[in-house]
Amino acid sequence: MPSLPTEATGDIDNNGYLDAHDFHCLALRSCVLEGKGDCSAARLQKYQHIMLSLWEEIAQLADFDKDGTITVEEFKQAVKNSCVGRKYEEFPQAMKAFIESNFRMIDINADGxxxxxxxxxDCVQRMVLEEIKVIDDAFNSLLNDDDRKKGGLTLARxxxxxxxxxxxxxxDCQAALLFGPLEL
Structure with missing residues (x-):
């Protein structure tokens, strides 16, 4: 498996591990992004419930030492145990919910x-890049003919x-470019 970027593990506060705080932050981020800047109390509460449930499921899968944090190594081991050699449909529900949440955050105009x-x-928010061409090349290398017809990546893709x-x-997994022009 290629090296996991922090956004692939969910460590949005970049402290080196996953914990409940990351999921509280993810709830707020999801609420604001879905609301295009608006953050209604009802939508925030919905996301807090979703993300707390997601944290609890992920902690059961990956917090092997039960210390309330998930290190990158624990996360990688949980991914290996749950995902390697499996299709998306076979992933644990927590992993699927996390992936779908990531998609919704990137799909700014919510057109699917x-x-x-x-x-x-998404790339320039997380990376320091000098040229747009490297981003565009990474994106275009992800697309198949059907993706090009649809104008990009659908949720299923x-x-x-x-x-x-x-x-x-x-x-050298090409799908690693899903997170941008990463060094492999």
């Missing part, structure tokens, strides 16, 4: 397709690529 502009936006990324143990 991650287009090149949304992909660029994103799920397929995410499953390839998690389940492929080769260092």
């Amino acid at each position: 397709v991650i287009g090149i502009e949304e992909y660029r936006y 994103y799920q397929e690529l995410f499953a390839q990324f998690l389940g492929d143990e080769k260092d």
Whole structure:
């Protein structure tokens, strides 16, 4: 499996491990992004419930030492145990919910397709890049003919690529570009 970027593990506060705090932050992020800046109390409460449930499921899968935190190594081992060699449909519900939440956060206009502009936006928020071409090349290398017809990545295609990324143990897995032009 390629090296996991922090967003693939959910460590959004970048402290080196996953814990309940990451999921509280993820709830707020999801609420604000879905609301295009608006954060209603009802939507925030919905996301807090979803993310707390997601944290509890992921902790059961990956917090092997039961210390309330999940290290990158624990997360990688849980992914290996739950995802390597499996199709998306066979993933644990927590992993599927996490992947679908990531898709919704990147799909800014909520049209069901991650287009090149949304992909660029996601990349530049997380990476320091000098040229747009490297982002565009990474995005275009992910697309098949059907994706090009649809204008980008649908949820089903994103799920397929995410499953390839998690389940492929080769260092040069093309699906790693789902997170941008990463060094492999």
